Amino acid sequence: MPTLNKFVMSYVLRKFKNARSSSNNRWFAYVNKTGNITTRGLAEFLIQLGVMLDRSDLEKIIIKLTQAIPAIVAQGYGVKLQGLGTFYPTIANTKGGAETPADFNLAQNVKGVRFKFRPDSTDLDDLTTKAFGKKVSFGNGYYQETTGPKAPMIPLAAAEEQEP
Numbered sequence: 001m002p003t004l005n006k007f008v009m010s011y012v013l014r015k016f017k018n019a020r021s022s023s024n025n026r027w028f029a030y031v032n033k034t035g036n037i038t039t040r041g042l043a044e045f046l047i048q049l050g051v052m053l054d055r056s057d058l059e060k061i062i063i064k065l066t067q068a069i070p071a072i073v074a075q076g077y078g079v080k081l082q083g084l085g086t087f088y089p090t091i092a093n094t095k096g097g098a099e100t101p102a103d104f105n106l107a108q109n110v111k112g113v114r115f116k117f118r119p120d121s122t123d124l125d126d127l128t129t130k131a132f133g134k135k136v137s138f139g140n141g142y143y144q145e146t147t148g149p150k151a152p153m154i155p156l157a158a159a160e161e162q163e164p
Helices: 039-048 057-073 129-134
Strands: 011-015 027-031 036-037 077-081 085-095 110-119
Touching: 036 039, 039 057, 039 077, 057 077, 057 085
Parallel strands: 036 077
Antiparallel strands: 011 027, 027 085, 077 085, 085 110
């Protein structure tokens, strides 16, 4: 089970194999994915954080989720929320990779860690981009002539709901 206090992510080097690529036979870092934490596992993690459930604690749970999910993902775990999707880590490698594992250097070969999300794709809760896009329609539209927090939102001509 992941912890909240210490963030340690392991990685694995893999040799890229694609004869048509200039990166063929070069070594790249990947997240050593430890596993997935389900909604139940996430709930157990939150209980370890001391979350008690009552009406006012619903907001606390959401706040704790925003703390717990990145903490878990930072340790190499994916976090799957049924009906929503999975948050997971990846490693962004520099172009070209390393010639051999001995040549690999984290500072030179890794640009950083990325926090990604893969939508749930079950039939009932399909949140993939294409399926989700089909569930969305556009209503009233607005535009801003300037940007910034106080820029006025100017309504476009009233339009009926439209699908993308």
